[in-house]
Structures are given as C-alpha cells and as structure tokens.
Amino acid sequence: MSGPWITWNVRGLGESTKREAVKKAVLHVKPELLLLQETKLNDQRQHIVETWTQALRMSHAEVHSVGSAGGLMCLWRESSIRVLSVVSDVWFIFLTVMISNIEQPVLVGNVYGPHSLAERRLCFEALKTHILNHDGLVFLGGDFNAVLLGSERSSGGVLDAGDEAFQQFVQVTNLADLPLANGEYTWYSSRNDGLWSRLDRWLVSDEVLLSFSNISQNVFDWNVSDHRAVGLLFGLLDAGPKPFYYFNHWADEAGFNELVEAWWHSAVYQGWSGYVLQQKLKGLRGKIREWRKGRGAWGVEKIVSLEHRLQGVMEALENQGGTEALTKERRDILEALWRAYREEERIWRQKSRVRWLKEGDRNTKYFHRVCKVRTVKKNITQLKYEGRLLTTPLEIKQAMQDHFQNFFRTSEVPRPWLQNVNLRKVTTAENQLLEAAFTIDEIWEVVKNFDGNRAPGPDGRIVVSKKKLSVYKLLAKVLSVRLSLVLPGLLSQNQFAFTAGRQIADCSLIASEIVHSMSSRPEGGLLFKIDFAKAYDSVE
Template sequence: MKLLVSWAKSLGMEFDYVPAVGVAGGLVSLWRKSALKVVQTKKNQRYLLLFVQFRNSSGIDVVGNVYGPNNVGDRVAFFNSLGADLRMATGSIILGGDFNAILNDGERSGSEEANSVGDASFKSFVEEFELTDLPLRNGDSTWGSTRGGGLWSKLDRWLLNGEAILRLDGACQSVEDWGISDHRVVTLKLGSHDFGPKPFTFFNCWLLEEGFKNLVEVWWNSALVEGWSSFMLQEKLKGLKGEIKEWRLRKGAWGSEKIKELEEKLHDTMSRMEREGVSDELRRGRLAILNHLWAEYRKEESKWLQKSRLRWLKLGDKNSHYFHNSCKVRESHNSLANLIFNGVCLSDPGAIKLAIFNHFHAFFKRDPRWGAKLECDNLPRVCAADITMQSFFHRGRDLVSDSVLRWK
C-alpha cells in the first residue's frame, strides 16, 4: 500500500483500489485530478467503477476496471451486479479489464468449452448497454496456455458505448507482446492517423443539388486526356475533384453551416412574428425557410447515412447521433494503424505512405507484359475510397464507361 501511494504521488495522480485476495485479483485505477472529477465509486472484489465528470461534460460518465470470475457459474451473478451499478450512468461508459468470457466462438481456440452460460450472460450484458468491442490490433488472443496442445482466448478487452466512441476520437484497442504473464496487456489508444486528403470523395447528396449532374457531365465530356485507360481515368477524377471543389465554393455555406444559417433565419422570422404579429409576408417567408431547411436536413442525413453504410435505413429521421456513432465505429474498424514492410512494422503515417509509394513505384517500373495473377475468393475491402468510388461509378456508369473500358 505504501508503495502504491508513493507511486501515485510521484506521477501526480489520485487513485482507488480493490485489494487482492491472496495472490489473486486486486484492482487499481489512477487518474489526473485536472482531467476529471470523481463523483462516486462503486466497487467489490471483481470491479472498480469510477463515476466521473470530465471537463466540458454535464453528464455522469463511468470508467470501469474489471476482473471477471473464472468460475462459469459465478459469471451470471457478476454481470448482473455490474449491470445494476452501471445503470446509474447518464453518459459515456468505458470498461476495461479481464472479463474471463468471450462474445463468440471465434474468440476461443483449442478449448472444449463453448456456448457456456457465463459467455451467454456476457453477450447479454454487452447488448443491454449497447457496448462496442473495438477491433483488436496486433493480435487475436489476449490469454494463452500451453496445456492440452495450446489454448487461446480473447478474455481481455475494452468496451465502449456510443457516447464514449463519439467523445474519444480515433479510439482503438491494441494488444502488446507476450510477457511472463499468460495475459497480454490491451491498451486503449486515442487519436486517428492523418494520412492526408483522400484522392476522391463523392457524396450522393450532391445529386440533390440543382445543376450538379449537368455540371459533371459537361466537364467530363469536355476534358481531354491522352494516355492509357487507367491514367486517363485517374487524371479525369483528379480534375473533377477540383471542379467540384470550385462548385462548392461558389455555393457558399454548406452542410451544417447552411443548416445553422437557416435555423437562425427561422428564429429571426418567428421572433418578428411574436413582436409584429403574423403577416402574409412573414408567413410566406417562414414557409420558404422551412422548405429549404428540410431539404438541407435530408442532404446532411444522406451524407451521414452514406458514411455509416446503413443502407437498410430510410432517409427522413434526423438521427444524426446514431449515424455519427456508426461512422465512428466503422472508422475504427477500417483505420490503418501499422504496416509490415520488408519485415519491419511501420506505424508512422509518413513512413507507411512512403513504403506504399516505393512498392508500387517498383511494381509499375517492371515490364507490363509480365505480372502475377491474383486469385482470391474473400479479398478484404480497403476503407480509403470504397464509400466514394463505388457510389460515383454506380450512379455515373453511363458517363465514365468509355474511360474505364478503353484499353490501348
């Protein structure tokens, strides 16, 4: 205990803890007082929950340190008790630790135990509080044993609800290398990697703008590019990107800025009605603003719907929070954190971009008559532009087909 107090003071942090029983268990949570205010704590032998208020936040958030029981029968009571205390939260929920349970059979290998009552209660707990298990980087399992030919499971993790994902930009969990323990450390990392601007972005909501489709068609047909088909397509898309950017600048306020501008106009019109009475002129002005505002709402929702990939939802409900949350989760799943190039693991965005450039530069310098044939049934999708190119080619295939299919 004296060592813990001395350690916390040396770091300038406050702490709370749950003592170990013999050589098992024991939980410690440390935090900086300047970053958050601890309102209340809930703890027992299996978890330590801090009910806190972060800076610039009015809700009560929960940061939890968890150590689930090994005994399968005890897990049901454990998750019931944890859930009862979590219901006090009104904002973000951030839980981390060894849950001693899995969410699906793919998280366990080499073990005969499957579909246990304890694992089912864990899955129900995650679903009830709408928690998200972010993708685990640098590995698949967090616990391992050499007995019985090898047992491997994903028992340790971070779980976040939608509020936490929105607040913690670029959140992802990464597993560290194996050490002397049979568990691997799982770190919750924040902050997204900046790889620079995307090569081409196309939002379906642009098609709702009057004259946009004609603008693209006229420019595409008038642009003259010579070379092989892929080069022609690349240069045309690059030029179209600049044309769309200029068109957006000419349009003035856009998206959320336009919505805010219209909402202010609506407020001013309603205030005038309160002061001056409801005249025909103000009534017509209010109706025109409402029509314009609803149109902008639909465009903004269409953009977030496309980014979140929720194709089965219909447009119309202004549920931006849900779309933001879905977009953040997908962004975490698709983000590129590191790349193994020539046996070296690269994590810096600049180094990754240089490695990719060098690879393709060397590839395209080879004799084009020779190359490998790629056969793959389940090729994983890359995140950078699938939202963009797929939509553009699907909706404008008649326009771009000549450039795509022409070969020299």
C-alpha cells in the same frame, strides 16, 4: 486527452520489487487513467497503497482482495478526470467521471471476471444493470476471464458456457470491441506447452466512437505479469489528402446536372479512349469541387447557421409582430432548414451504406453511428511489415505500395512448358465479343441494377443518366457480364473455386473420397498433392 487509458492484470502488488516494476512501467507510459486487477492487497496493507499511489501522483479507489485473491484498483489524474461517484463490488468498480470536451458524465468500469460459471453470470448481470441505467459514454476495461471468439485462444475450439455468457453480455449492452491493433493475445501460461488467450480488453459504447475521431486499442510489451497491459489511445490521425466522393443529393441541387453535362461535352482531350476518359474524370472532379466550395456552408454547419437565423427571426416576430417580411423570411428559413436536414440524412445514409427500409430506421444519428463504428473498426493505425512496426500513415501507405508493387511485378524465372495438352482457347468470335465497343444497352442494364448508395470505386462517383455510380465499377461490371458468356466453355470440369454453380468445398470432399478409396484397396496407390501458389492473387 493526452495520455492513454490502461487496464492491466498485474497479478499481485504485495512484493516491493513487483510494485517498483509496475510503477516504473506506469511512469514510462504516463496514463491518465489506470485500471488494475488482481492487486491481492487486503485492508491490512492500506499504507502500501497510499505510499504507492502518492509516488504515481494519482488519486485512487479500490476493492480489497479476499485473502490473497482478487483486488481491484482505479487510479486517475485529477488534472484531466473529475470523479463524481464510485460504486464497487467484489468483481468491479464503476466510476462516474467528467472528462475534458465531454459535457455529460462518463461511466468507467474496472472488471475482474470470476472463474466459476455461476459467479460469472452474476457478475455480467450486475454489470449490465449499471451500463443500461447510464445514459451516456461507457468505457469498460479489465480481465473478463472469457473470450468472444474461438480464435482468441491459441487452442481454438468452440466457446464454453462462460464465453457464451460474456458474448451475450456484450450483445445486450451493445458495447463495441475494438480490434487489437498490435497484438493477438493478452495472457500467457506455460501449461500444456504454452496457452495464449485474449482475456483482457476495453469495451466501449457507440457514443464513445461518435465522440472521438480516432481511438484505438493497443497492447503494451510483456512485463512482470503474465497479462499484458491493454491501452485505449486517443488522438488525431493525419492520413493525408482526403479522396473525392460524390454524394447523391448533389444531383437534386439546382444547376448541378447542367454543370456536369456542359463541362463534359466542352472538355476536349487528345489520345486513346482510356486516356481521354481518365483526363475527363480528373477534370470533372476538380469542377465539382469548385462548385462545392461556391455553395458555402453545408451539412451540420449549414443546419447550425439556419437554426441561428431562425432564432433571430422568431425573436423579431415576438418583439415586432408578424410583419409580412418577417413571416416570409421565417417560411424561407424553415424550407431551407428541412432541405438541409434531408441532405444530412442522405449523406450519412450513403456513408453508412445502410438502406433504412431494410433496417427499419430512418434516423441520421443511427446512420452516423453505423458509419463511425465501421470506420473505427476498419481503421489501420499500425502495420507490421518486414519485421518493423509502422505507426505513421506515411509509413503504412508506403509499405502497402511496396508490398503490392513487388507482389505483382513480373519476375524473370524459368517456367515449365506444357506440351501436347489440348487447352480450350477463346475463339475469334468470342474475342470480338470481349473487345467490342460498349453498347448503350449493356451500359444501361448495369446502371439499372446498380445501388447508388453502396461501394464506390477508387475514382469516387460521377453522374450517369439518372443514377450515380463509379465509372470504374461500371466498366468492370460490363466486362464481367461479357466474361460470364465466355468462361463456361473455357473452365475445366475439375475447376471448382470461384466458379458459378460449383463449390470449392467439393474439392475437399472429392479428395477425401479418393484417399478413402485408396486406403481400402489392397494394392494401395500413389497420390500427388500439387499446390499452384498465388493462383488467384497474381497476374502471372
């Protein structure tokens, strides 16, 4: 789809000036689908609707306002969206549509949530019925007059009963709330020195996330309404070269382990140990990629090829009879097909980082869904850096690199010196322990406790003995075990944060007790609050 899908509470289209401003904004964005709430147009103003929608060159369906309150309108471009049916109520309009590249009907809902709690609950119950009765993709946009989190209101606080009803509705229907890429709030009121909330949004089913490779939710600039328009953007994201990942099922492939072991022992590099390890890993990555390309089709492509071959063999068996050659070929194809299915399941289980024995599901579609939902929710499509909004992957990568390079760069500034302070130091024996060469026992202990399906390091994964893990993570874990033997003697009794057996919340409790004690003493006291900036975020 080339254009965005937009939902917008326009807060009235009765005035010609307002209609013209909204039309100008819509023509500038060129949406394929537009959902409007609070049009405030009753059945006596039908001529206005017809004229306005013709100017936008969009077809429409609407729910008239009750007096001067409410009103909904859905507009779409027939060149890309074919409407099969329309179901409407005072609070919502549901369109069942066909869109390009999607073979099954899609349900699109336009919602304006009522203000009263009783009506809101009735509204969510009706929405739930329509959504759960639809088998396929679901898009639900609108002004829900509720939030999902306390942080979605500038005033913060706990959720009220209406918010909890909305939250329960989202959970029951299993709809995904995509993060708002370039904003925080969608509604503003000047009451009480300014109130901000995220009342407007798109909710989508998991099937939507599986069907579109890159989908994001953005807000548009403030306009004539006190609500911002919220858009769903569909498009391809070119994030540059893909990183190398090791898949666990490769270790079960014939000849793979022998290939890795033979190459590792044959590769010779000169230099210090860290450099040699780095070069071997880079070379091994290239060797595995060559092996991977030489295997031909794999994953879904391999399954489709095998299924096509099986269909041909079955037709030949039906026409020619059960010859020995055809029977053997069918048996070989079935064996390869089952192996391909198992490989595909293991790939998606590893990508999703979900252990099916815990989750109670051993289904490739389930793992695929978990992986896609996580990818979409964590995808960074926009980044605000130094007052500029960055939208391309190249700009975002460069901004991240610049930020962390500047953050960790050593700065030549005067620093205070501590004199006559007896700080605990690492002893010679402890230093030798930390710097000693890794032993087989240390490495093997880490390998035994490592989950090969989770959290790859930045270098991908390689094979170590019978387990698969990141070399980066292996080195870090061995060092962390050694540090855990030394740190208890170095840490002050006043150190609470990030320390085993201690709670950072204790700091607040102790400070509160001190303040209370000082305030209850007649002579009072003097209290210094000292912040050590970047205590855990900087190497300095």
